[in-house]
Amino acid sequence: MTDLRDTVREKLADRALQEALARSLGIVRDKREGALAELASFGDAVDAASRVRYQAVQRLRELLPQLESRLVGEGTHVLWARDAAEACRKVVDIARQRSVLRCVMSKSMVAEEIGLDAALKAAGTAVIQSDLGERVVQLAHQRPSHITAPCLHLSAAEVGRILHERSGIELSTDPEKLSRSVAKALRPVFFDAQMAVSGINMAVAETGHLVLVENEGNCRMGYTLAPVHVAVMGLEKVVASLQDAGTLLSVLARSAMGQRATCYVSLLPPRPFPGQERYLVIVDNGRTDAFGAGPMRDCLRCIRCGACLNACPVYERVGGHAYGWTYPGPIGIVLAPFLGPSEVRGEISNLCSLCGACTEACPVGIPLDRLIVLARGLSHPYRPADAVRKERRFLKWFGAAMGGRLRYRLSHLGHRLAGAWFPERTRQLEASLGWSGTRAAPRPAAELFRKRFRKRRELPSELGERDQGGRRDA
Amino acid sequence: MKVALFVPCLMDRFLPDAGMAVARLLESVGAQVVCDSRQTCCGQPAVNAGHPDLARKMALRMLKLADHELPVVVPSGSCVAMMRDAYGLLDLSGEDAERWSSLRGRVFELAEFLVHRGLADRVTARLDARVVVHHSCHHLRHVHGAGPLAALLGRLVGAEIVESPQALQCCGFGGVFSVKLPELSVALGRARLQAMLRLEPRYIALADAGCALHLGGIVEGDGLSSRVQVVHYAQLFTGDGLEVG
Numbered sequence: 001m002t003d004l005r006d007t008v009r010e011k012l013a014d015r016a017l018q019e020a021l022a023r024s025l026g027i028v029r030d031k032r033e034g035a036l037a038e039l040a041s042f043g044d045a046v047d048a049a050s051r052v053r054y055q056a057v058q059r060l061r062e063l064l065p066q067l068e069s070r071l072v073g074e075g076t077h078v079l080w081a082r083d084a085a086e087a088c089r090k091v092v093d094i095a096r097q098r099s100v101l102r103c104v105m106s107k108s109m110v111a112e113e114i115g116l117d118a119a120l121k122a123a124g125t126a127v128i129q130s131d132l133g134e135r136v137v138q139l140a141h142q143r144p145s146h147i148t149a150p151c152l153h154l155s156a157a158e159v160g161r162i163l164h165e166r167s168g169i170e171l172s173t174d175p176e177k178l179s180r181s182v183a184k185a186l187r188p189v190f191f192d193a194q195m196a197v198s199g200i201n202m203a204v205a206e207t208g209h210l211v212l213v214e215n216e217g218n219c220r221m222g223y224t225l226a227p228v229h230v231a232v233m234g235l236e237k238v239v240a241s242l243q244d245a246g247t248l249l250s251v252l253a254r255s256a257m258g259q260r261a262t263c264y265v266s267l268l269p270p271r272p273f274p275g276q277e278r279y280l281v282i283v284d285n286g287r288t289d290a291f292g293a294g295p296m297r298d299c300l301r302c303i304r305c306g307a308c309l310n311a312c313p314v315y316e317r318v319g320g321h322a323y324g325w326t327y328p329g330p331i332g333i334v335l336a337p338f339l340g341p342s343e344v345r346g347e348i349s350n351l352c353s354l355c356g357a358c359t360e361a362c363p364v365g366i367p368l369d370r371l372i373v374l375a376r377g378l379s380h381p382y383r384p385a386d387a388v389r390k391e392r393r394f395l396k397w398f399g400a401a402m403g404g405r406l407r408y409r410l411s412h413l414g415h416r417l418a419g420a421w422f423p424e425r426t427r428q429l430e431a432s433l434g435w436s437g438t439r440a441a442p443r444p445a446a447e448l449f450r451k452r453f454r455k456r457r458e459l460p461s462e463l464g465e466r467d468q469g470g471r472r473d474a
Numbered sequence: 475m476k477v478a479l480f481v482p483c484l485m486d487r488f489l490p491d492a493g494m495a496v497a498r499l500l501e502s503v504g505a506q507v508v509c510d511s512r513q514t515c516c517g518q519p520a521v522n523a524g525h526p527d528l529a530r531k532m533a534l535r536m537l538k539l540a541d542h543e544l545p546v547v548v549p550s551g552s553c554v555a556m557m558r559d560a561y562g563l564l565d566l567s568g569e570d571a572e573r574w575s576s577l578r579g580r581v582f583e584l585a586e587f588l589v590h591r592g593l594a595d596r597v598t599a600r601l602d603a604r605v606v607v608h609h610s611c612h613h614l615r616h617v618h619g620a621g622p623l624a625a626l627l628g629r630l631v632g633a634e635i636v637e638s639p640q641a642l643q644c645c646g647f648g649g650v651f652s653v654k655l656p657e658l659s660v661a662l663g664r665a666r667l668q669a670m671l672r673l674e675p676r677y678i679a680l681a682d683a684g685c686a687l688h689l690g691g692i693v694e695g696d697g698l699s700s701r702v703q704v705v706h707y708a709q710l711f712t713g714d715g716l717e718v719g
Contacts, residue, residue: 313662353646354612373522391523399529403535450509453494
């Protein structure tokens, strides 16, 4: 990752990005508010969903084998992958065995995480993304910038231009028209594809159902028409029962994009469709590490709705690409120590002011801001050693200055005198600490509060007044 | 009633007027205020920077100094959140853990204390000015202090209290965040400030010294000091440090 501060500067200076983010997130936030207001008590729904996810994560070791046996018993193949490479290899093997030349892929964060698109392409299988947003970023050779809205960083005009230039879609700025045109253009792709790859939103241990939610119908087209369906899931996506899946569905769409429900909810039964083969690839890729990481385990509760991104003031200004890997926003920060490439594990946790808007928005009760503090503790080995040393030296110095009454007062006096005697040098020091430019640095007061408070107490007239007050109360 | 006041380091050193206002406000409702001048910092900066080991000493010191029976009143949402919840990240044990569990139950944010103890009704103050309230995130989301603050501000006769449309969104301070990514921090602050200035307030009131110093620094840097002053809300009641006109 390049220097995070430079990345942030660049994003702040990108006018088109700022406009796209402000516009899209403004709409999403308003819609979400409306969708939540419709529920009698969103709080109760969140409590229920939180319990479901908490218990599912606690019971992973029991639920996953249960899911596997349900699926295998009905003829769905279950494959396990320890890491991204193994997951890709297994999917590529399936494609090779069946000489798959064309594969249609619907939106999947875990496929993005493991780089499945590129792995298939390298093995000679063409991959067409069928989700509109994913198709746009694929055509533009970009990466998605949001968990549920891959091209949120682009304006409608840019989307129209990309589709026109790269795919011959009629030029337009109307999202509905564009989505209809893309759907039409993709139609033959679905009939032609020899394999469909999808993610899943939940896998139900008790019954073996795979739950998929979407708005465009592309996912359903894919898994219905292709002779082979490969579903990829992170191992945390299992839930105990259909009842639990319903509980999560009641908060998922509302949290994600402020919809009551998504346009399509697929419940795939454990037995594949006649004439079709179905695979479920269960990916670890760092999730077991998260499971064993004490309170950080809570990050596995995530249902990938993106509500924390939409609520985040930092995401709103820097967009998803600034986070440098698959998962942006607050959830990206807490997943990075386990699922992220080592180059993002160092600085990503600084993209947070600890405001807690994410925690408030999370429909499954992940204490995101608290986990981000913990993630910062895990980030140091991945940061430049001298930066960590400098930071610790400063905090040690601060701790020393705070370690006693006299030292506290002397450090204040020192700060004050430095400002008076060496104003230029002090300004430089403040600038090196980040208080510069158009934000004036706070000036140490001529007299500490504590001194003023004590002095006032020693004044007889005031003492008299206060004593009266004290007596009145006693 | 006796209360132990903890004026956090930032307020003590940079906004002593606010500290005086807090003390006077407490006294005006009949509280006897004691303030241990050995208190310094609760340890928040090191915890939030991901170095809990470096915060431990400060936290233990704080716990030792607060090892009494008095309610501890703190005019800072983030310090209250630290002492009430985030000390849980420090793996305290034995005597320290006992001290913490005692402190947790009697550490209060200022408005929270006044309202929950029924003291807010005794507050009488007047300020003929328009005030915009911007929430401090820890005060809002960890202390759940919006209700008590509104109730307390309701006692301010003559004041027109308005809430900014972006009042619930982070001002961009965020402690270490404000110095690690200063451009982003200032961009967020300026956006909130501009939304507030459209309401033409004389004062912008916050519940945390850090946020006030950050927004105040932008006001000063942008040459807006004659138009608006960023204060701790306690100052509105006592007039300490308020610029008039």
